[in-house]
Amino acid sequence: MSIFLNNVKVAISELIAPGDRVLVAVSGGADSVALLFLLEQFSKELGYELYVAHLNHLARGKESDEDADFVVRLAEKLSLPIIVDKIDAAEKKTFLKTSFQESARILRYQFLEKTLMSIKGNKIALGHTADDRVETVLMNLLRGAGIKGLVGIPEVRGNVIRPLLSFNRADLEMFLEERKLVYRIDSTNKETKYLRNKIRHELIPYLKTFNREISGNLLSMSEIAHEEDLWMSEKTHELYNQLVTSQNGGLCIEVAKFENQPLAMKRRLVREVFYRLKGNFREITAFHVKQVLDLFALPKVGSSIMLPGSVRVVCGYEMMCFSKTDVSQPPEIDKQARKLKIPGVTSLAQIRLQLHARFVNPPLPESIDQKQAYLDYDRTGELIQVRFFQPGDRFIPLGMQGHKKVKSYFIDQKVPREERPFIPILTNADNDIIWVYGERISDPFRAAENTKKVLLIEGKGL
Known part of the structure; x- marks a missing residue:
């Protein structure tokens, strides 16, 4: 067995265990064809099972169909x-709101x-x-990535494995040539309108004029970054569990505790929340x-920024909250006042709330929930409206x-600005x-001790 095949076997055995059922993604290009034949060669010896998968993106017409065949x-x-x-x-x-390749x-x-x-x-x-x-x-360097970006492509991520990540494309093409195995060539691989192709055909050859070993050096740097990233990720997860809380479907961090962290950890916490x-x-x-760091450094209640992927960061009272937002259509609130049914149930479907109104007899309970209001009906009058x-x-x-x-009350009570428009307000005829609410x-x-007619209004979720 050649040194190349022996190294491939070792790489496969470290990623695939006996009894595994492996789905091999095959585009028809040199890399995926080599992967398929190499995995198949050692499948019986190492005791795993193979399935093949191919997705036709319909990007190149007849050429794409020929790839599938x-x-x-x-x-x-x-x-x-x-x-x-x-x-x-x-x-x-268009639906995914990203580039064709992405x-x-x-x-x-x-x-x-x-x-x-x-x-x-x-x-x-x-x-x-x-x-x-x-x-x-x-x-990743061109788009301004940190240490995690310098890792490049990981060998394992979840259930995805890359057995050939330590081998060069030239090694695989030589293997295919020796075995007289054919493969498909994507005509768009030479088009430099795509960033990866531009880097492959223009940037890397140019960098090699400065250092012929640039690819090897970048791989070594990537390995160092990988090891350091693993350690830092472990520390980040520990701190994340201490500082980040879930609130209303979002993730929040106390500003003061965040600001006490080293700058490197702040960056990683922001990325982890994202x-x-x-x-x-x-x-x-x-x-x-x-x-985001600038927002933490100068926190102003109500200030916010939008990040890619519809992630919104909002500065609240002592907290910074991250949430996934549908920016396509902000919720609409009907400004029209509605008459409260007394007694009865008034539904506010737009905020998923029902207001239940009924008359009760004294005495009043010692403890009253914030979603309950005991009112003097003689003072409120028959007409109560919700707006x-x-x-x-x-x-x-x-x-x-x-x-x-x-407005001043909301500020004093630290009611988040984004919640204020959705709080019902009950008024009388005047x-x-x-x-x-x-x-x-x-x-x-x-309602007081001498109130003759007590009206109880309480809110319940739909």
Whole structure:
């Protein structure tokens, strides 16, 4: 057995265990064809099972169809089961709001994950090489990545493995040539309009005029970065569990505790929160991380920024909150006042709330929930309306004597700015505020010991 084959066998045995069911992604190109034949060569000896998968992106017309047919014949030649699907990546890129290549990548991984489940497999094998890793490191450098970006492509990520990541593309092409194995050549691989191709055909050759060993040096740097990143990631996860809390579907960090951390850890915490919300690091750059750090450094309640992937960062009272936001259509609130049904139930579907109104007999309970209001019906009058905040709103908060602006009340109570428009406000026929729902009733309308007719209004979620 040649040194090359022996090294490949060792690499495979470190990633695949006996009894594994492996889905091999095969495009038809040199790397994936070499991967398939190498995996098949050692499958019986190492005791794993292989399936083949191919996704036709419909990107190159007849050429794409010919790629699919080629992979089917390849699988049949090796007597391996194959799953083929097709999807129009160009059509889907509008929905995914990203470039064609990124859309194709996302769709390809979705197809592989779905197929892996259908065959009850446990690993997906991809044909990335050391050359791909070098190209990825340079791509990440160009877009302003940190240490994690210098790692390039990991050998293992979840159920995805890359057995050939330590081998050069030239090694694989030599293997194919020796075995007289044919493969497909993607005509778009030479088009430099794509960043990876431009790096492969223009940047790397140019860098080699300065140092012929540039690819090897970048790989060595990548390995060092990988080891250091593993250690730092462990520390980041420990701190994440201490500082980050879940609130209203988002993730929040106390500003003061965050600011006490070293700058390097701050950067990693921001990236970790982004990853937890979005599921990947795509599109997040050093520039975006700096934007968030600047927000922490000069926190102003209500200030916010949008990050890629519809991740919104909002500065609250003592907290910075990250959330995944649908920016396409902000929620609309009906400004029209609605009459409260007394007794009865009034539904506010737009905020998923029902207000239940009924008369109760004294005495009043000692403890009253914030979602309950015990009111003097003789003071409120028969007409009670429900609306939302309006500029200039004033009321007399329970326990106070003078009027206070509702806006000032919200600020004093540290009610987040983004929540204020969705808080119901109950008024009487003269538009005097009776109750700021969930916050405070207005003192003149409170039920007292001598109240003859007590009206209870309480809110319940839909």
